[in-house]
Amino acid sequence: ELKPSHAGSPGIAHGGVLMSLLDTAIGSYVLIEALSRGVSASTVEMKTNMIRPAKIGTTLLTECQILSAGRTLIVAEGKVYEVGSQKLIAFGVGTFNL
Numbered sequence: 001e002l003k004p005s006h007a008g009s010p011g012i013a014h015g016g017v018l019m020s021l022l023d024t025a026i027g028s029y030v031l032i033e034a035l036s037r038g039v040s041a042s043t044v045e046m047k048t049n050m051i052r053p054a055k056i057g058t059t060l061l062t063e064c065q066i067l068s069a070g071r072t073l074i075v076a077e078g079k080v081y082e083v084g085s086q087k088l089i090a091f092g093v094g095t096f097n098l
């Protein structure tokens with residue numbers, strides 16, 4: 001749930017909060033794959049697109065998937081939705097080093 005401490009503008013979450021959420025969600029998802037290989041993972045690059053403002057008080061949900069899993073790099077994406085309305089708030093694509 002977005003709290004007042006997440007605000008960047010009155011009543012709206014700061015974009016960095018959404019970027020951090022996506023990095024954490026996607027990175028955790030990728031880490032599951034990495035650990036199954038007996039290695040760890042770290043973010044190499046990430047791009048985030050904001051689709052609509054996330055209002056303070058809103059609860060968010062992330063969904064992630066791996067797009068490509070190579071020997072040393074994994075590319076994955078994540079989407080942030082508003083719980084209830086299911087509106088897309090933001091999405092991101094990240095590359096992770098194994």
